[in-house]
Amino acid sequence: MTNQSILLPHLGGYVDRLWETADRLQEEGNYSAAEKHYQEALSVVSQSEPTSRTCWAAIANCLGVTYKYMGRFDAAESLYRQALAIFAHHCPEDHASMATLYHNLGGLAHARGEAAAGEAEARRAVEIRQLCCAHDHPDVAADKAALAAILDAQGRYTEAEELYWEAVTIFQRVYGPEHLEVGISYNNLGAIRYHQGDYAAAADFYSQALNIKQKALGVMHPDTAMTFNNLAVLYDTQGDMEMAIDYYQQALSIFEVTLEPTHPHIQICRENLASIRPS
Numbered sequence: 001m002t003n004q005s006i007l008l009p010h011l012g013g014y015v016d017r018l019w020e021t022a023d024r025l026q027e028e029g030n031y032s033a034a035e036k037h038y039q040e041a042l043s044v045v046s047q048s049e050p051t052s053r054t055c056w057a058a059i060a061n062c063l064g065v066t067y068k069y070m071g072r073f074d075a076a077e078s079l080y081r082q083a084l085a086i087f088a089h090h091c092p093e094d095h096a097s098m099a100t101l102y103h104n105l106g107g108l109a110h111a112r113g114e115a116a117a118g119e120a121e122a123r124r125a126v127e128i129r130q131l132c133c134a135h136d137h138p139d140v141a142a143d144k145a146a147l148a149a150i151l152d153a154q155g156r157y158t159e160a161e162e163l164y165w166e167a168v169t170i171f172q173r174v175y176g177p178e179h180l181e182v183g184i185s186y187n188n189l190g191a192i193r194y195h196q197g198d199y200a201a202a203a204d205f206y207s208q209a210l211n212i213k214q215k216a217l218g219v220m221h222p223d224t225a226m227t228f229n230n231l232a233v234l235y236d237t238q239g240d241m242e243m244a245i246d247y248y249q250q251a252l253s254i255f256e257v258t259l260e261p262t263h264p265h266i267q268i269c270r271e272n273l274a275s276i277r278p279s
Helices: 012-026 031-046 051-068 073-090 098-112 113-130 136-155 157-175 180-197 197-216 222-236 241-258 265-278
Strands: none
Touching: 012 051, 012 098, 012 113, 031 051, 051 073, 051 098, 051 113, 073 098, 073 113, 073 157, 136 157, 136 180, 157 180, 180 197, 180 222, 197 241, 222 265, 241 265
C-alpha cells in the first residue's frame, strides 16, 4: 500500500507535484522513474522543518513499495522500518498509517519467499485497521487479502480462501466487479485452485484476472505479466507445452522491459521457459 491510507496535511507546491507524479508512475509500472521522483521529494522534505517527519515517512513508505516491486527488498525494508519508527513516535498505535506499514512489511516478507516471517505483521495490520475503519472498508479488505497471500504461501489454503472471498465481496461492492483489486484476488484464488489440483477452476480465475488486469493496467504492466506467467505454469503442468511457451514468452517480454535485469521474476520466468523450450 502506498500513501492512500497515510493521513497527512496537504503540502502544496513542488513536493506534492513530485509525489503525485511518482504515484502515477508507480501505478503504471514505471518503477525507475517513480524512484527518481520519490527520492527528489524525500530530499526536499529532508531539508524542511522537523514537523515534516511524518511527511518524509509517508513518502519513504511509497518509495519502499517501489523498491519491493523492483526486487530491491533490503532497501524496501530499511525505508519501511524507518517510516514505522517515525509514525510510532508521532501517532497513536491504532493509527491507519501504522496498519499500512505493517501491511507492507508483511507483504515484503511474502515477496522474499519468507511468508511465515511476515504473518504476525500482516495480522497486526488487520487488527489495527479494524480499530480505525469499518470492518467492510476496502482498506480492511486489502489487509485481509495481503494476509491471505501469506497464508496461501504456507499452504493454509482454507483460511486463505476465506479471507480472499471476504476481500473480494468488499471490493466488488465498493469498486465494482472489474476493479484491479478484484482481479488481483482472482489471480490469487487461481493459485489456490492450482495448488489443489483443480486446473479448470484455476484457468477460469486466471483468465478473469488477466482480463481485468489488462483493462486496468494495460498489457505491458509487470502485474499483468504475473498472470501470464501463472497461466504458463498451469499449461506447463498440464503438458500443453505450446501454450506454456507462448505465455512464458509474453510474461518474460514484459518483465524484461519493466523490471531490473536481476529481478527474481525475470530469473524464474527464464528458467521455466528454458526448461520446456526446444533448444
